[in-house]
Amino acid sequence: MIREQFRILVFNLASGIGEFVLLDGRDQVAGGSGLAALLYERYGKHDKPWDDEGQPLIFTIGPLTGYFPLMSKTVCGFRSSYHNEYTESHGGGRTALALQFCNLDALVIVGKARRLSCLYVANRRLELKDVEFMRGMNADNAGKLLRRIFKGGSGHRSILRIGPSGEICSSMACINVDTYRHFGRMGGGATMGAKNLKGIVIHGEGDLELPAGKEYLKVYQEVYDKVTSTDMMRKYHNLGTAENLQTLNDIESLPWLNLQKTTDPGIAQVTGKVFADETLLRNGACAGCPVGCIHIGYIREKAKLDNRYHYHQVAYDYEPIFAVGTMLGVTDAFGVLRILDEIEKVSLDAMSAGVALAWATEAAARGLVSENETLIPLSFGEVEHYRQAAIHLGRGTNEFYRLLGQGTLKAAKVYGGEEFACVLGQEMAGYATGELYFAAQTLGFRHSHLDTGAYSYDQKHTEKDVEKAVEFLMADEPGRALLTSMVSCLFARAVYSDAQLAACLKSVGYTTLAENMDHVSENIRQLRWRVRAATGFRPENFSIPKRFTQVKTWKGRVDPAYMTELKEEYGRRIMALIDAGEKDS
Incomplete structure (x- = not known):
């Protein structure tokens, strides 16, 4: 019911x-x-x-x-x-x-x-x-x-x-x-x-009563067939999102070495195919999902006490591999999993940890920090040192690591190096696709690459039309907010079109919701931004560090002026949305 x-x-x-x-x-x-x-x-x-x-x-x-x-x-x-x-x-x-x-x-x-x-x-x-x-x-x-x-x-x-x-x-x-x-x-x-x-x-000890009648079963089967019998979700089960590594490297959009490069021949050692061929044990799935997008690899370790080998299972996908792999110059698949294993144990966000350690590595190379701060020498590609650094970061071993754990930019304000901190609201996700993505993650609601489809837009558009690009961001957001209110996995965006969502909602009895999805999605969008603004959000609080103005993609060098215009216009549109929501409420 x-x-x-x-x-x-x-x-x-x-x-x-x-x-x-x-x-x-x-x-x-x-x-x-x-x-x-x-x-x-x-x-x-x-x-x-x-x-x-x-x-x-x-x-x-x-x-x-x-x-x-x-x-x-x-x-x-x-x-x-x-x-x-x-x-x-x-x-x-x-x-x-x-x-x-x-x-x-x-x-x-x-x-x-x-x-x-x-x-x-x-x-x-x-x-x-x-x-x-x-x-x-x-x-x-x-x-x-x-x-x-x-x-x-x-x-x-x-x-x-x-x-x-x-x-x-x-x-x-x-x-x-x-x-x-x-x-x-x-x-x-x-x-x-x-x-x-x-x-x-x-x-959960209870039961879920399913709707009576044939309509629910019919709609359920439609969705199930799309998920399991078409190409819509096949990528996520096979190589998974790790497939993106080769693709993004090929179009010069994969961050390497603290975003000093966007492509590197070292990709040959850390593609999704390499991880699947060499490290993959099995696939897993979230409860209620038939896709199995969770890719679980393994590492072997020799125990110090009994000198016997043990193996650990370590999940991987695109973002963690970028963060502790290419961003740190680590081109050994098992080395990536070893670093991720330590990050998992201390319970750090892998993307934030990897990007923060990349900044620390470049800061060390520039002489801004020394081993007095990092405790072990940091240099790109050194797996064992990054394993130790992950533990220090997760446990806050000293003042440097405790400060770095509050955010890369906070550490950079003390030690220097703000210009090469790869932070877009929070430590960047692994899509160096261009100006719109950099502006979108900086101001997006969650500072996430999945707040909008900007990373996809960058790969399809060469024109520098601020109005068109920002309008894409604004039009794209309500649908995503509705999906995350269902709450759908965003990998299933192609499956759950508006028409499909409406059919699903009606089949379980939420008819009013199904018939007003456009209004509801816009209401959710405005509500979220209104709450965020009430806790202090202002576009001017977030900036784009200089490193992002030096990036080269398949379209050529990033245009700093265009990126600034995008950020400013996106910020104006968000504030207008917040103002309108406050008046309506």
Whole structure:
């Protein structure tokens, strides 16, 4: 049965008490991204900093979660330690279905636990358990231990936890989800750390009643056939997004060596095919997804105690390979996995960590920092040194690494090197495609390459038409906001066209929502930006470092004047959107 009202669990860590709340708004915000913004507007403290005890940590799902393939993501909303503004991070795994089987649309966590704790959420039980003995434990061991503490529910249980980076409130700290997924960007792990929350276990013990009649089954089959029997999703299962490495290198859009280059013959050693041929053990999938886009490789290690070989499974895809591979000049596939294994254990966002270490490497080469700061010599291509540096960054071993963990630009303001910091709102994603992408990630809502299709636009357009390019960004955003309110995996954009989404919504009973998708998507877009603005967003707060003006792509050198115009016009359009939303509200 559909839920006309949102069913929310609000849990206060300070009191140890949970409260169930029913909230209107389904036909206005759908769920997911829209619901997270609505809940932050209700529970957030706009006049308090990100780490104030009252700030909420929000997890939301959508109206199609559990009903259709690839509706398998969860949105995490919080005030970011990175820029002290409201943001989102999206994660896969089993969390979405676990919440659905708990009969919840959202989990809102407020307050701060007295000691390091784990929150257990199930249909018939809520528990806040003291786990102070787990302080400093890496995310891998924490996951294993939490599975032993909270037994049962395999397949219906989702385990979220942080590593040491979250405990020290690093702005690069992610939240590890189950085994191979993450709420990666913008420091969600720091928010958990600030709340003394080591882990969250969500055990869905209930059932999901499917709609009666033939229409739902018919629509479900249509979607399933698109996902499994066409080329729409085949790329993601086969080589996965790692396929992009060769493509982007060929068009001079792959960052190398802290973005000093955008193509390199070394790509031959780290293509998606090399990873599949040499390192791939198996594919995995998020709960409710038949695609299997999670590619899991392996590394072998000789244990110090027993001198025996053990192997670790390490997930990979395009962004982590760019971040700790090409960006660091590492051209050994197993070397990339070894660095990622350490990053996973300390629970850092791989993209932010890799880009930050690339800046540190160039800063060391220029004499701005020394081994007094980095503790080990940093030079491009040195796998073992980067493994050690990842541990130092995740654990905040000294003042340098603690500062770097707050953001590359913050470290650069102290040590110098702002001009070659590869930061676009946060550490860049791996698409050096040109001016529109650089402007879009700088000002995008999540500072994510998936906020818009700018990276794709850059690859198709050579003309320098500011109005046309910015209009593309503005027109592209509402549809993505609607998908992340469903909450769909954005890999499925081709599957879930507007017509297909409407058919899905109607088939499960959300007819009003289906008939007003254009209005709802625009409402979600405005709501998210209004909440972000209330926490301090202004376009002038974000700049594009000089390194991005020196990039060469297949179109030639980046045009700094054109890029500046794009950023300024995009900023004006966002502020106009915010002003219009505030008047309407």
